[in-house]
Amino acid sequence: MSDVQRETGTLRVKTGLAEMLKGGVIMDVVTPEQARIAEDAGAVAVMALERVPADIRAAGGVARMADPTIVEAIISAVTIPVMAKCRIGHFVEAQVLQSLGVDYIDESEVLTPADEEHHVNKWDFTVPFVCGCRNLGEALRRIAEGAAMVRTKGEPGTGNVVEAVRHMRTLTDEIAWIKGLRPEQLFTAAKELQAPYELVKWVAENGRLPVVNFSAGGIATPADAALMMQLGCDGVFVGSGIFKSGDPAKRAKAIVEATTHFEDPDIIARVSRDLGEPMVGINISEIPEAERMQERGW
């Protein structure tokens, strides 16, 4: 029978799920009720957490993988894919999340890193990984380690989109730069980017990343989401922006619609009306450097 050729965990299967999430919104949730609100609003996936980034920031201390009870409760509550975060380099948290049956693992700078030199070897896993990046070199290093999806980092838990914009623009500019290089220049570019030559060459030939790239960190309004889509990302993560706002269900649906119709200002205007209080934002300059999550990752 054809069964002998059946393969799980292939790169195509891992990147394929990210392809299916494109044009969609992935929402941070901390309870099964929030997960159902997100699914009802049209989220393509939820990120199961113990705390949203804004609360992690407020609480301080060491932030770790969520309690398996919370992850399992959220998995049972919805039919859409469920993601969960492990600490950077914490491959045992990743093993636990795979064993719980999560659909994607986010090796995330929002949690306190467990290893300050190494990320998880993501090729060891059947479950796919998404990782954060601020520039092309960081994105390609994560892809080399087996990430099947990346997301620009932004500054999580701030409700301030400025860092998400910075990282998306950096990525786009660097891809354009690589694309314009002559073949012999790519070796030096790989050295400068601290990324594998083969991946740099692939980006030069194709003019894009080899995996799906979402935008994350600070997206709080429908216009924020559409801004990131117009800047060229494939979809958005909204963390604290929804459930730290006045009317989460309405805001969630509005962000979903603005992400689909990101080039249609009339629709963005309509869905932006009467959304209630947005989350309170934080100016990046007010965050001490040591507390900036985007700096985590090597």
Next chain:
Amino acid sequence: MKIGVLALQGAFREHVYSLEALDAHAVPVRLPDQLDDLAGLIIPGGESTAIAKLMDSYGFHAPILRRHEEGMAIWGTCAGAILVARTVVDGVADQSTLGLMDIEVRRNAFGRQVDSFEVDVSFDDFDRPFRGIFIRAPWIESVGPGVEVLAEHEGKVVAAREGRLLATAFHPELTGDPRIHRYFMERVVGASPA
């Protein structure tokens, strides 16, 4: 001949590229009035709940049904197969579908992402197997009398056709293999009206 790809969410760009590789005129469809001059419509893979909510919010159901009545062919892949089905098993409580095709589809039937797989799938119409990529894939649990089963995997129907309707549980748009897109263009869109 213009083929639309429903571009509300999911892997619509890959379908556009696959169609363009066959020299078809492919257009992304985000609003119902863009359905008007289409010979065929592809409903892509994505999250069926998310696509269904957006279809509801923007009033796609009636125009798609009307255009199909007028002859527009429709192909649903994965989430799209769920959306064209008459019945969905294991969907969310109020999951609305177009209810067009006389098939019963079980959502996420092959399991969660860790169970997602690729495998060779045999089609009677093709001389060699097609590499099927199954991602949190549904299967077609049962088919009505007018439905032709095109392919099975482990005894489950994974591709079927009923007149001007085509459904696949897997993702031909992710393979670069044009045969099912060509089949849709030539045999489903190109079929003479019944």
